[in-house]
Amino acid sequence: MIPQSHFLILSAIIFCIGLFGALTRRNAIGILMSIELMINAANINLVTFNKFLGSPDGLGQVFALFEIALAAAACVVGLTLVISIYRNAKTIFIDKINLMKW
Amino acid sequence: MLNSLIQQLNNSGLPLNSFAQLSFYFIAGLTCLFAFLVVASRNVFHSAVFLALTLLSVSGIYLLLDAQFLAVVQIIIYVGAIMILFVFCIMLTSRISDKAIRQVNQQVLFSLTLALIFLAIFYILIIKSPWLSSGAEIEPLSLKELGRSLFSKYVLPFEVISLVLLAVMVGAIAIGKARKE
Numbered sequence: 001m002i003p004q005s006h007f008l009i010l011s012a013i014i015f016c017i018g019l020f021g022a023l024t025r026r027n028a029i030g031i032l033m034s035i036e037l038m039i040n041a042a043n044i045n046l047v048t049f050n051k052f053l054g055s056p057d058g059l060g061q062v063f064a065l066f067e068i069a070l071a072a073a074a075c076v077v078g079l080t081l082v083i084s085i086y087r088n089a090k091t092i093f094i095d096k097i098n099l100m101k102w
Numbered sequence: 103m104l105n106s107l108i109q110q111l112n113n114s115g116l117p118l119n120s121f122a123q124l125s126f127y128f129i130a131g132l133t134c135l136f137a138f139l140v141v142a143s144r145n146v147f148h149s150a151v152f153l154a155l156t157l158l159s160v161s162g163i164y165l166l167l168d169a170q171f172l173a174v175v176q177i178i179i180y181v182g183a184i185m186i187l188f189v190f191c192i193m194l195t196s197r198i199s200d201k202a203i204r205q206v207n208q209q210v211l212f213s214l215t216l217a218l219i220f221l222a223i224f225y226i227l228i229i230k231s232p233w234l235s236s237g238a239e240i241e242p243l244s245l246k247e248l249g250r251s252l253f254s255k256y257v258l259p260f261e262v263i264s265l266v267l268l269a270v271m272v273g274a275i276a277i278g279k280a281r282k283e
Contacts, residue, residue, distance in 0.1 A: 002126045005228050007167070010130045012224035014137050014156075016217045021141035023213035024206045029146055029191055033153050036184070037137055040160050043172075051167045052233070054240035057251035061169050061243060065252070068172075068179055069263050073270040075184050079191045080278040086195045087280070095207055 007048040015041035028082045028092045032075060039071045126166050133159040144205050146192050154185045168242035 014037055021034030043064045050060025086092050089099065136156040140149045157180040164173035252260060 002123055002166070004233050006126070006130070007163070008228045009225060010133065010163070012221060012228065013134050014160075016221040016224070017134070017137045017141055019220060020213050020217040023216065024141075024210050026205055026207050027146055029188065029195070030149060030205070033140055033149055033188065036153065036180075037140060037156065040157065040180075044160065044163055047164055047167045047169045047172060050243070051169070051240070055243075057255055058243040058248045059251075061172055061248055062252055062256050064169075064172055065175060066259060066263055068175060070266065072179055072184055073266055075187065076270055076274050077277070079187055080274040082191060083194060084277050092195050 004048060004052045007044060011041040011044040011048070014038075014044070026093045026095055028085070028094050028097075029079070031094070032078045032082070035078075036071065036075065039067065043067055122166065126163075129159050129162040129166070133163065146205075147189070150185065150188045150192060153188070154181050157181050157185070171245050171248055 018034045018037030018041065021037065022031050025031045025034060046060045046064040046067070048060075050058060050064075082092055085097060089097055091097065133156055136152045136159060139152040140156060143149050143152060157176060161173040161176040161181075164170075164176060
């Protein structure tokens with residue numbers, strides 16, 4: 001039996017790696033990838049609690065399912081924005097995109 | 103799926119616990135390694151490939167957590183759909199083989215410190231917390247029960263998700279459409 005805390009520590013590690021990537025990447029697509037990593041870490045947490053606390057209707061798994069769908073939606077909108085920005089500004093490095101900065 | 107495999111291995115003499123633990127630590131190590139490579143690799147296309155491998159390893163973790171349906175959904179949606187989208191976006195936008203361009207900004211040291219502080223806080227919290235456990239062995243949720251709860255108790259959020267997907271579809275077309283000047 002693998003203890004619950006090991007799954008939680010694994011998800012904490014993945015979350016922190018994603019946080020580091022989201023803060024340091026210059027490439028907008030790289031930032032979106034790091035955000036996907038963080039979302040996956042949250043999903044691992046949900047499924048872990050569902051397994052170890054037990055829910056008769058599987059709330060954790062259902063919630064993780066919804067989160068996968070929402071992550072896909074967020075990803076589609078984000079990548080469309082990246083394409084649109086690239087079309088206008090000819091770059092996807094976010095420190096070059098200062099259109100909305102004063 | 104994996105459970106029957108574990109059972110077979112158990113019958114063949116290997117102790118069940120050690121096999122499950124071994125596979126968990128192996129998959130967890132792979133996941134951390136690939137996640138690190140996503141963040142660390144210079145080429146964005148390599149990051150995308152490592153992200154796909156990370157997501158596959160996470161679906162292995164789901165299998166170990168008795169969530170077979172989620173593991174399959176993870177592979178179909180993430181590895182099948184989202185990764186295709188990422189790869190297309192990379193090919194449509196950036197010059198992938200340019201070595202001279204910096205891939206990270208000036209905040210690397212600060213971000214590394216922040217991430218490590220967060221990790222330390224999470225670690226201490228996880229280790230110190232008395233996690234509730236019901237003691238008795240919990241039956242894994244069957245696919246039938248999951249589908250029933252998805253279409254009876256949680257049917258409203260399920261329908262709202264489809265509305266969100268419709269809105270996203272319309273929004274993506276509206277934003278991504280090339281404007282004629």
